[in-house]
Amino acid sequence: MAATAHMTLEEIRKGLSWRKQLDKLFIAIGMALLFGCLAILAILFFDLVRDGSSRFGWDFFTSFPSRKAENAGILSAAVGTMLIMVVTALVALPVGVAAAIYLEEYAPKNWFTGIIEINVTNLAGVPSIIYGLLALGLFVYQFNFGQSVLTAGLTLALLILPIVIVATRESLRAVPKAIREAAYGLGATRWEVTKDHVLPYSTGGILTGLILGLSRAIGETAPIITIGALSFIAFLPPSPVTGEFPFLNFEWLRSEFTAMPIQMFNWVSRPDQAFQANAAAAGAILLGMTLAMNAVAIWIRYRFRKKISW
Amino acid sequence: MQGEIRAQGSDTPSLSIVMEDRKTTRANPAKAAAEKLNFWYGSNQALKNINLVIPEHQVTALIGPSGCGKSTFLRCFNRMHDLQADTKYEGAITLRPDNVNLVGPETDPIEVRMRIGMVFQKPNPFPKSVFENVAYGLRLRGINNKTELAERVEKALRGAAIWDEVKDRLNDSALALSGGQMQRVCISRALATEPEILLFDEPTSALDPIATAKIEELITELRQRVTVLIVTHNMQQAARVSDFTAFMYLGELVEVDATSKIFTNPAKKATEDYITGRYG
Amino acid sequence: MTQGKTQMAQGAFASLHYRKTRDRIIEAILLSAGLVAVFTTVAIVFILFYESSYFFEHVSVKDFLTDTMWTPLFADARYGILPLVSGTLTVTGVAILVAIPVGTIVAIYLSEFAPHRLRETVKPVLELLGAVPTVVYGYFALLAVTPLLQKVWPDLPGFNMLSAGLVIGLMIVPYVASVSEDAMRAVPKYMREGSYAMGATKLQTALRVVVPGAFSGLAAAYILGISRAVGETMVVAIAAGMMANLTFNPTEPAATITAYIVQVSLGDLPHDSIGYQSIFAAGLVLMLMTLVLNVIGFFLTRRFREAY
Structure with missing residues (x-):
């Protein structure tokens, strides 16, 4: 007599308890998978640290590669990676943010914008090694940039461009329409609305996107191998800062280089067990750098999320 | 059976207000009654000692200025506040005839929501076909028989006076409909499971006047089938669709009476001020 | 008073013209950044086709797609993908x-x-x-x-x-x-x-x-x-x-x-x-x-x- 015409209260309750059991079962499965994944991450990290522990020491950071595992170090690789990241960030940030602003705030809805959108979506899915082939054909063969820091930096910048664009667009989109309308209502032009309101509110998302992009770039091995990075470099690129006017030197852009992931790959693919300790140590450092960058990105995102809530 | 319900309903003190006024509107027995209901968002008390009887098969309107707690009160009836952390109920909303306390901690919110339907301020159809939207609640209840689904969906759509408009597009996305149509699909969705009470939270505030008129007409018809509780911003709307009107202010229930009485001869000064547009 | 208002209107108008021009220039810059994505895609396609054309001068497309051996580094090189x-x-x-x-x-x-x-x-x-x-x-x-x-x-x-x-x-x-x-x-x-x-x-x-x-x-x-x-x-x-x-x-x-x-x-x-x-x-x-x-x-x- 109670409840809905076709279901008595008892029926409702019976069905409900079954449905709630399913909920609990799902929660158990979800948590098991989630924490399983996280446990693997922890195991991976401890594994690397343990295997590489014998190699951690000042010498490892200040030595060039060597034929003898116990003498080999990551100096040239670490410097190479840092210089590449500078180039990548300086190219990817302005281009990525500008492209995102265009697509999100300016682009009219027509076939042409559609093509740009499809391109960005597509580029995000292009395997990194294809970027390596692009760079080999374009920057190395056509533009004669050589197998240099500049080539590597540009390659990785193109590689992370979709990440920066997507992250920026997302954070631009998160700014409510009402804010834009409020600014337009006061007579602001589109650029003024963007610059004064939309961009400041989305700085967190943009920075997060850039750092996440760089953390992807720092570990990328395949495209750099493809452009022909050497794995045995026993010198450093020329210093970007000099004692004489104009105090800056861009020779380093044309220098040959090696990078952390290349160095690790080189070591891991050697049959000699001793080099595997080197690989583990280099891997632990690389992983540590990536995790640190991600931690910073997360912190920024968290800060901005807290500060602004719609 | 009727007599039994009446007997249970009549021992609620607040009902006497309604009973006294039989000259203007004949009150049905109570379907639900709020008794000493208090509600908190965190430390902020949003409802203060609400006592209100909802008569069966009639339309009760909740009116009052913004922030008076009328929507908060409405959402207590199907425990929507439970979706948010840090909310607290005290007191009771008793559902007749089985006298379940809807806001009691022992009562399962999902069970409550299976018995009490709700239509929201903004039409919120699911990103599914019209048919699947209306069939949703039935499927939740384990009904998968095609013939039965089809019958009950049609019945619900007819019940919400939208069958003729959508019968040829049952498989189109509900999001392709107009705002008024979407809202009536949402009403059908709620009706399909034959709830005991149907809650309306400002159901026409996002709609144009013509769509609004249709929904209002529908609400007045719905009372044949279901008990209706409606929150509205629009006093004319309350006057047009409801049998009883409750005026709320600052989280308290100021006055409740037959709608005709509230709008012609309110007992309280605050009610009169609101009705005549002195604030709100 | 009236004069002041007119001046303000004119000033606002002039600056509006400047602001609108600036908007258009910025739009062009932003658009060119967006075009980098298009350029990259075109370059990828072009480079891959251009550079592999040399390969396909020596290996037929049919062999490439149907041969079941891939041994380009052996003396007896076969090129089946x-x-x-x-x-x-x-x-x-x-x-x-x-x-x-x-x-x-x-x-x-x-x-x-x-x-x-x-x-x-x-x-x-x-x-x-x-x-x-x-x-x-x-x-x-x-x-x-x-x-x-x-x-x-x-x-x-x-x-x-x-x-x-x-x-x-x-x-x-x-x-x-x-x-x-x-x-x-x-x-x-x-x-x-x-x-x-x-x-x-x-x-x-x-x-x-x-x-x-x-x-x-x-x-x-x-x-x-x-x-x-x-x-x-x-x-x-x-x-x-x-x-x-x-x-x-x-x-x-x-x-x-x-x-x-x-x-x-x-x-x-x-x-x-x-x-x-x-x-x-x-x-x-x-x-x-x-x-x-x-x-x-x-x-x-x-x-x-x-x-x-």
Whole structure:
């Protein structure tokens, strides 16, 4: 007599308890998978640290590669990676943010914008090694940039461009329409609305996107191998800062280089067990750098999320 | 059976207000009654000692200025506040005839929501076909028989006076409909499971006047089938669709009476001020 | 008074003209940044076709697509891409069998069930899993997962596609989970309220309303995941072996397209040899495979996208 015409209260309750059991079962499965994944991450990290522990020491950071595992170090690789990241960030940030602003705030809805959108979506899915082939054909063969820091930096910048664009667009989109309308209502032009309101509110998302992009770039091995990075470099690129006017030197852009992931790959693919300790140590450092960058990105995102809530 | 319900309903003190006024509107027995209901968002008390009887098969309107707690009160009836952390109920909303306390901690919110339907301020159809939207609640209840689904969906759509408009597009996305149509699909969705009470939270505030008129007409018809509780911003709307009107202010229930009485001869000064547009 | 007003209006007008011009210039600059994406795509296509044309002058397209041997580095060079494709597909198959179910369940759990605090803490940590450099995952596959699998199957070779596929699957779980979770969270609250108000449980709301509502995002997540598995290089180059092998058996060693490109890039073949140029032909096939995936993903997304 109670409840809905076709279901008595008892029926409702019976069905409900079954449905709630399913909920609990799902929660158990979800948590098991989630924490399983996280446990693997922890195991991976401890594994690397343990295997590489014998190699951690000042010498490892200040030595060039060597034929003898116990003498080999990551100096040239670490410097190479840092210089590449500078180039990548300086190219990817302005281009990525500008492209995102265009697509999100300016682009009219027509076939042409559609093509740009499809391109960005597509580029995000292009395997990194294809970027390596692009760079080999374009920057190395056509533009004669050589197998240099500049080539590597540009390659990785193109590689992370979709990440920066997507992250920026997302954070631009998160700014409510009402804010834009409020600014337009006061007579602001589109650029003024963007610059004064939309961009400041989305700085967190943009920075997060850039750092996440760089953390992807720092570990990328395949495209750099493809452009022909050497794995045995026993010198450093020329210093970007000099004692004489104009105090800056861009020779380093044309220098040959090696990078952390290349160095690790080189070591891991050697049959000699001793080099595997080197690989583990280099891997632990690389992983540590990536995790640190991600931690910073997360912190920024968290800060901005807290500060602004719609 | 009727007599039994009446007997249970009549021992609620607040009902006497309604009973006294039989000259203007004949009150049905109570379907639900709020008794000493208090509600908190965190430390902020949003409802203060609400006592209100909802008569069966009639339309009760909740009116009052913004922030008076009328929507908060409405959402207590199907425990929507439970979706948010840090909310607290005290007191009771008793559902007749089985006298379940809807806001009691022992009562399962999902069970409550299976018995009490709700239509929201903004039409919120699911990103599914019209048919699947209306069939949703039935499927939740384990009904998968095609013939039965089809019958009950049609019945619900007819019940919400939208069958003729959508019968040829049952498989189109509900999001392709107009705002008024979407809202009536949402009403059908709620009706399909034959709830005991149907809650309306400002159901026409996002709609144009013509769509609004249709929904209002529908609400007045719905009372044949279901008990209706409606929150509205629009006093004319309350006057047009409801049998009883409750005026709320600052989280308290100021006055409740037959709608005709509230709008012609309110007992309280605050009610009169609101009705005549002195604030709100 | 009146005069002042007029002056202000004129000043405002002049500055408005300046502001509008500035807007147009900025728009052009922004547009050119957007065109970098178009340029990159065009350049990829052009370079791959241009550089592989030399290869196809010496190897017929028919041999390339139908020959079952890939031995460009041997004296008796054969150039059939099929073994590399089979290796790529096998590894990808293993990977998505791990990544799609795990990623989706984790995403539903995080988006619909996990307490707010847990989600906010765990999600970034999970994303770290996707940020680990792939060369590190390669190390993990070769030196941790394979030995572990060998305890179960003692006959498993040191290089095998199973271990590489499992690790790639694990690697793309965070991508799938994160993109799916974002998509599910983008489903508006009022949609969930509509479902809860009908008496649905969380799982019912998740599976019947949120997942369909987030379909475009889920499709995008899967496509992105598959595409990454197809193009993943370092894990396979380290753990799956470098020998082209026409098989779909994941317990065998086999080279993928990507692993082959790495092998040649590291070798000392002269740049103008056919062997070296074959990496562009292999890259072309890889690009076409991912392009097909991306196009399917794009149209799926557009077809099922619902405007909220």
